[in-house]
Amino acid sequence: QQHFPCVLAFDLGASSGRAFVGEIISERLGDPSGAGADNGSSSVRKLNIIEVHRFPNVPVQIGGHLYWDTPMLLREIKTGIRKAFQAGYRPESCAIDTWGVDFGLLDRNGELLGIPYHYRDRQTEGMVEEVSALVGPERLFRESGLQFMPFNTLYQLYAMRKAGSPKLDLAETLLLTPDLLNYFLTGRRVCEFTMATTTGLFDPGRGAWNVALMEQLGIPSAILPDPVPPGTEIGELTAEVCAELGVPPIKIIAAASHDTESAAAAVPADSPAFGYLVSGTWSLLGTQMAKPLLTSEVLERQFSNEGGVDGTYHLLKNIMGLWILQECKRKWEQDGEVYSFAELVLLAEQAAPLRTLIDPDDLRFMNPVDMPEEIRAYCRETGQPVPESPGAFARCILESLALRYRQVLEQAEELTGLRFAGLHMVGGGIQNELLCRFTAEAIGRRVWAGPVEASAIGNLLVQLRTGGWLKDLQEGLALVKASFPLRIYEPESEESQSAWAAAYERFERLGRSMK
Numbered sequence: 001q002q003h004f005p006c007v008l009a010f011d012l013g014a015s016s017g018r019a020f021v022g023e024i025i026s027e028r029l030g031d032p033s034g035a036g037a038d039n040g041s042s043s044v045r046k047l048n049i050i051e052v053h054r055f056p057n058v059p060v061q062i063g064g065h066l067y068w069d070t071p072m073l074l075r076e077i078k079t080g081i082r083k084a085f086q087a088g089y090r091p092e093s094c095a096i097d098t099w100g101v102d103f104g105l106l107d108r109n110g111e112l113l114g115i116p117y118h119y120r121d122r123q124t125e126g127m128v129e130e131v132s133a134l135v136g137p138e139r140l141f142r143e144s145g146l147q148f149m150p151f152n153t154l155y156q157l158y159a160m161r162k163a164g165s166p167k168l169d170l171a172e173t174l175l176l177t178p179d180l181l182n183y184f185l186t187g188r189r190v191c192e193f194t195m196a197t198t199t200g201l202f203d204p205g206r207g208a209w210n211v212a213l214m215e216q217l218g219i220p221s222a223i224l225p226d227p228v229p230p231g232t233e234i235g236e237l238t239a240e241v242c243a244e245l246g247v248p249p250i251k252i253i254a255a256a257s258h259d260t261e262s263a264a265a266a267v268p269a270d271s272p273a274f275g276y277l278v279s280g281t282w283s284l285l286g287t288q289m290a291k292p293l294l295t296s297e298v299l300e301r302q303f304s305n306e307g308g309v310d311g312t313y314h315l316l317k318n319i320m321g322l323w324i325l326q327e328c329k330r331k332w333e334q335d336g337e338v339y340s341f342a343e344l345v346l347l348a349e350q351a352a353p354l355r356t357l358i359d360p361d362d363l364r365f366m367n368p369v370d371m372p373e374e375i376r377a378y379c380r381e382t383g384q385p386v387p388e389s390p391g392a393f394a395r396c397i398l399e400s401l402a403l404r405y406r407q408v409l410e411q412a413e414e415l416t417g418l419r420f421a422g423l424h425m426v427g428g429g430i431q432n433e434l435l436c437r438f439t440a441e442a443i444g445r446r447v448w449a450g451p452v453e454a455s456a457i458g459n460l461l462v463q464l465r466t467g468g469w470l471k472d473l474q475e476g477l478a479l480v481k482a483s484f485p486l487r488i489y490e491p492e493s494e495e496s497q498s499a500w501a502a503a504y505e506r507f508e509r510l511g512r513s514m515k
């Protein structure tokens, strides 16, 4: 077996972090069991990914605030690097992608000021309304391209300013989560472009930080480094980190550091205009564009324009996603009832269909103390039967998500004038086959599911291109197609289609606070 150069990706999600080694192998045709020497036309190039580390990502409440456990994240990244070497790999480079919007502040000595807030911290409640009133919703949207989500960096910083946080006065540099972790590894301070576009402080029209807006809101603009494009080499592991881990220096790359954009870069679509859904803690549904779409209709429909690889923009919407199910599971666990996701899917399958629907994007589901109780309250208020078992809860959540996907897919089509043949689903959530099935039923079209680890794969592809092992991302996508078979889901029957169409009418009548 001939090993090709390999790279290491860290994909940190809100529920777990994982490390994958990725290597391009040549597989002899007709010999799927073994990778053979690349001896020309009889072999196919594939991307082989090896999971070397995985860990839960659990936030921590301290006093009145919710924070990320940032030192734990760094420790686990170091563990992942060590494990990759222990497994015999010699990664040429390493890159980290994470969720958007969150950040750490460095003081003038380069030390972390306080603990980074979690985007579900309550400090940003009411800030969208306040900032909109100050700036005007049209300008706020035109100059950020983003849907108004309370947790965007802009609102977090404004909330800190309003609370008189001394950290803002002391801060010399703001680093978004992947940039912060890269700084811990290399000592270099950079801001990666795809992350910058999640802040609300980056003006996609001008392609620069919105200094005027920051000044108006009392946010120091000098703390933001100039954005660098995905694929930029940041530096090498510091001598201290190498000594601590007992590994040689490796290059650290800024891939598409925003997990959603790494995932989008790995969607194995056949046409440049495709609809996709990244399914994890959040569901991000949208499509790739050549430039941001900053029309009043996009503002009205509350979609975001987020920067992707190679200067693309992605018109997408944040949908509350499997967070709702994660939180029910966590609450039941607290109460002594432990279920795996696989068990919950089985129970949901046995529960009655299309009985109770919720609007997953009602802000009440953003971070309630007791998710099942919040769902019960919603059902009582909307005159629907209250779910009475974990299976009924799970079914209600999955069906409601699928109906929301239909709504958002159709809105994306209206906004772009495109028509998608179906929906590409990627991310951890596609392990939930019931969700994929429901989605195909709800949208009445085909679903292509795969790959599960799209964010890590997109991260690996950008690194492999930076290293010169891939000519371009198209070549990377050809590898993805050859390496990760897709699962296809189709709507089942005319009867099921009419049941889902009737449910969609009920769904559309439910009140919504986040359009």
Ligand code: ADP
Residues within 6 Å of the ligand: 012, 013, 014, 015, 016, 279, 280, 281, 282, 322, 323, 325, 326, 341, 342, 345, 427, 428, 429, 430, 431, 432, 433
């Ligand atoms: P994130 O990156 O936001 O942490 P992931 O992409 O890892 O999220 O997806 C996590 C979600 O995947 C979980 O909320 C869960 O609903 C779903 N999931 C994970 N494993 C399974 C499984 N075995 N069966 C069904 N669903 C699963």
Ligand code: LRH
Residues within 6 Å of the ligand: 013, 014, 098, 099, 100, 101, 119, 258, 259, 260, 280, 281, 282, 284, 318
């Ligand atoms: C998904 C995600 C999403 C952001 C949210 C904070 O992991 O990056 O794109 O909006 O986290």
